[in-house]
Amino acid sequence: xxxxxxxxxxxxxxxxxxxxAINLHSPLEEFVIKTCGKDLAYIDNRKDAKxxxxxxxxxxxxxxxxxxxxxQKILLYSQSQHFPDFLFKVKKPAKKIIGGSLxxxxxxxxxxxxxxxxxxxxxxxxxxxxxxVNSDRLVSRIAxxxxxxxxxxxxYFRFERRCLYxxxxxxxxxKVKVSIVDGSFFETIPKEHLFYQMLMNVLRSHLEKKKIxxxxxxxxxxxxxxxxxxxxxxxxxxxxxxxxxxxPRLRIMAEVHPEGNPHSQxxxxxxxxxxxxxxxxxxxxxxxxKELSAHIPEIEAFSIFHKRNGEHRVFQFGKGKRLxxxx
Numbered sequence: 463x464x465x466x467x468x469x470x471x472x473x474x475x476x477x478x479x480x481x482x483a484i485n486l487h488s489p490l491e492e493f494v495i496k497t498c499g500k501d502l503a504y505i506d507n508r509k510d511a512k513x514x515x516x517x518x519x520x521x522x523x524x525x526x527x528x529x530x531x532x533x534q535k536i537l538l539y540s541q542s543q544h545f546p547d548f549l550f551k552v553k554k555p556a557k558k559i560i561g562g563s564l565x566x567x568x569x570x571x572x573x574x575x576x577x578x579x580x581x582x583x584x585x586x587x588x589x590x591x592x593x594x595v596n597s598d599r600l601v602s603r604i605a606x607x608x609x610x611x612x613x614x615x616x617x618y619f620r621f622e623r624r625c626l627y628x629x630x631x632x633x634x635x636x637k638v639k640v641s642i643v644d645g646s647f648f649e650t651i652p653k654e655h656l657f658y659q660m661l662m663n664v665l666r667s668h669l670e671k672k673k674i675x676x677x678x679x680x681x682x683x684x685x686x687x688x689x690x691x692x693x694x695x696x697x698x699x700x701x702x703x704x705x706x707x708x709x710p711r712l713r714i715m716a717e718v719h720p721e722g723n724p725h726s727q728x729x730x731x732x733x734x735x736x737x738x739x740x741x742x743x744x745x746x747x748x749x750x751x752k753e754l755s756a757h758i759p760e761i762e763a764f765s766i767f768h769k770r771n772g773e774h775r776v777f778q779f780g781k782g783k784r785l786x787x788x789x
């Protein structure tokens with residue numbers, strides 16, 4: 463059930479490819495809006511959703527009522543430039559909310575994945591974390607409106623939402639590859655470790671540049687102290703410094719290592735001209751394989767082995783065929 467959004471998106475996109483409603487070079491926003499528009503609790507670029515794709519995110523919702531919820535008219539059909547690009551509505555089939563996955567788009571003309579300029583790619587993120595990353599509550603305010611009664615659940619803001627990344631490389635080329643990638647492919651060590659190890663690298667580089675030698679014990683003590691800097695919601699906040707007239711704020715950015723790029727030469731099984739769903743292997747994913755194969759007989763399922771994070775299952779539409787009819 464935790465993969466409900468990922469699988470729904472994949473199946474619907476494959477069906478739209480087969481029908482010719484989209485092709486592998488269509489705008490990635492169009493991929494999502496045409497496929498899952500009514501299931502979305504947040505769209506970052508509401509302006510293009512309306513103007514370019516004729517999708518009214520606020521259909522049948524009163525402007526005055528939205529204003530009472532803190533959503534001003536100027537925000538209705540604008541581009542917020544916030545993280546993420548899309549957020550699915552949550553569901554509550556039993557006593558526990560599920561779904562609510564977020565989708566971030568990454569489009570590149572080359573073979574590398576475009577940089578992450580607002581946050582570290584991870585497997586899960588909560589609305590609490592998203593609000594801190596964005597330095598405001600716009601995403602959560604909109605999500606609350608669209609999720610309605612389910613947003614009053616006491617765990618709503620803390621609920622860990624699965625992160626999905628819709629990635630395209632070699633855009634506008636016959637070598638194009640498109641994949642829905644689970645955040646586990648990027649989060650190969652806990653983000654809490656990532657932050658302080660980054661600071662340790664900065665410290666070592668400064669010591670080396672200034673030719674300062676300190677004992678191994680002092681470095682160990684420094685690492686122990688820095689290991690407590692592990693909460694992105696604090697790291698991303700503006701800081702008040704005594705006597706300073708500015709409030710510095712660390713902006714988290716990340717570039718993907720080639721081994722963390724499923725479209726790179728490290729994973730030749732991901733063929734050119736294909737559309738893929740890439741999930742970390744688990745009993746749930748292996749059970750899901752039967753259901754996906756029933757919905758889409760044309761897909762092929764196989765494993766790739768992430769050099770830093772183990773086995774991932776790939777559900778590929780177009781293996782060996784290069785989907786030339788969709789280019």
